[in-house]
Amino acid sequence: MRHVADQHSEPLTEAVFLILLSLAPEPKHGYAIMKDVEEISNGRVKLSTGTLYGALRRLLESKWIVRFAEKEASRDRQAYRLTSNGQAAMTAETARMKSLTRVAASRMAEGQA
Amino acid sequence: MRHVADQHSEPLTEAVFLILLSLAPEPKHGYAIMKDVEEISNGRVKLSTGTLYGALRRLLESKWIVRFAEKEASRDRQAYRLTSNGQAAMTAETARMKSLTRVAASRMAEGQA
DNA sequence: TCGTATTATGTCGTCATGCGACATGTCGCC
DNA sequence: GGCGACATGTCGCATGACGACATAATACGA
Numbered sequence: 001m002r003h004v005a006d007q008h009s010e011p012l013t014e015a016v017f018l019i020l021l022s023l024a025p026e027p028k029h030g031y032a033i034m035k036d037v038e039e040i041s042n043g044r045v046k047l048s049t050g051t052l053y054g055a056l057r058r059l060l061e062s063k064w065i066v067r068f069a070e071k072e073a074s075r076d077r078q079a080y081r082l083t084s085n086g087q088a089a090m091t092a093e094t095a096r097m098k099s100l101t102r103v104a105a106s107r108m109a110e111g112q113a
Numbered sequence: 114m115r116h117v118a119d120q121h122s123e124p125l126t127e128a129v130f131l132i133l134l135s136l137a138p139e140p141k142h143g144y145a146i147m148k149d150v151e152e153i154s155n156g157r158v159k160l161s162t163g164t165l166y167g168a169l170r171r172l173l174e175s176k177w178i179v180r181f182a183e184k185e186a187s188r189d190r191q192a193y194r195l196t197s198n199g200q201a202a203m204t205a206e207t208a209r210m211k212s213l214t215r216v217a218a219s220r221m222a223e224g225q226a
Numbered sequence: 227t228c229g230t231a232t233t234a235t236g237t238c239g240t241c242a243t244g245c246g247a248c249a250t251g252t253c254g255c256c
Numbered sequence: 257g258g259c260g261a262c263a264t265g266t267c268g269c270a271t272g273a274c275g276a277c278a279t280a281a282t283a284c285g286a
Contacts, residue, residue, distance in 0.1 A: 011127040014213075015244070021216065025223040031263050040216050048245050053265055055243085078264080087221075094217045097210045100127075103134065103153050104207045108200075110138035128273065144234050161274050166236055168272085191235080233282070242273085253262075 012093045015051050016059065020082065020090045023065060027081040030056065056080060064089055125206045128164050129172065133195065133203045136178060140194040143169065169193060177202055 012020070015037075022028060022036040034047050059065045064086035067078050082090075125133070135141060135149040147160050172178045177199035180191050195203075 013243070014124040017213070017217075021213075021220050024217075024220040029263080030265090031261095034263095040220075042212075048247090049263090049265070050246070050267085051244050054245090058243085090217065090221065094214055094221070097214050097217075099155075100130070100134075101207055101210050101214065104137075104203065104210075107134050107137040107153075108203065108207070126272070142234080143236090144232095147234095161276090162234090162236070163238085163275070164273050167274090171272085228286090230285095231283085234280080235278100237278080238276085240274090240276105242271105244271085245269090247267085247269105249264100249266080251263080253260105255259090255261105256257105 011096065012089070013055075014045065015047060016055050017090070017093055018045060018047075019052070019055055019059070020064065020086055020093075023080055023082045023086070024090065027068075027079045029079045033080070059086070124209065125202070126168075127158065128160060129168050130203070130206055131158060131160075132165070132168055132172070133177065133199055133206075136193055136195045136199070137203065140181075140192045142192045146193070172199070 018037040018041060019033055021040060022033045028036065030049075030052060034049075034052055038046050056065070059080075060067060062085075063083055065080045066083055067080055069078065131150045131154060132146055134153060135146045141149060143165060147162075147165055151159050169178070172193075173180060175198075176196055178193045179196055180193055182191065
């Protein structure tokens with residue numbers, strides 16, 4: 001999909017969106033994200049580890065999340081935190097979806113008429 | 114992404130969703146869909162022909178749209194019409210997005226608190 | 227009438243991504 | 257000691273978006 005330059009908000013994949021959503025209230029480590037994503041999608045989406053760690057790698061590369069060591073934990077788990085960039089991306093994506101649902105509602109009503 | 118069996122509504126890609134949305138009020142041929150998608154996305158999404166005709170082929174295969182000849186037109190353009198399956202898919206997808214935006218709103222509020 | 231923009235449909239190769247399978251190791255508990 | 261949950265990762269495959277390319281009819285003005 002090609003997007004105009006001044007508002008080039010590429011649509012997020014559902015996996016990425018749910019991962020960001022999971023990190024929004026507080027930082028989590030990988031496994032906790034998997035469990036949380038399953039919960040917030042009402043059990044609909046179960047991330048495979050391939051999807052999760054692949055997505056996390058790309059999110060780190062694009063600076064939407066940062067990784068830090070959880071000191072308190074006995075095992076050194078790698079926890080992830082949203083950056084302001086990541087928050088902005090989520091806000092933009094939410095706005096995009098809202099706008100689409102609005103158009104969808106009116107279009108489907110037209111179809112009925 | 115894995116989905117539970119009883120409600121296996123895979124997320125639609127934005128391209129597919131916009132194509133279905135474009136066909137919701139009335140049938141259109143390929144080129145008209147391209148123009149309409151650009152319009153309903155506020156110029157944000159410009160489908161390439163590769164995306165469009167690839168998506169149309171898959172939509173035909175999954176019986177979400179049907180193709181028919183526009184008799185009135187001088188040139189025989191292939192027009193596409195939504196099936197009830199296609200309408201159902203759009204309804205499901207809209208519901209999915211609404212649900213995600215709701216969760217997103219509450220999660221982002223939590224992040225601020 | 228000639229050329230050029232618009233309409234219109236399609237294919238191909240590449241790249242990004244989701245996903246299942248596999249690999250590896252820890253921790254708590256019976 | 258073994259077993260299930262916790263935890264992190266890699267690899268290969270399949271799907272899909274996309275730009276580039278190809279082709280052709282129509283419309284319209286110079």
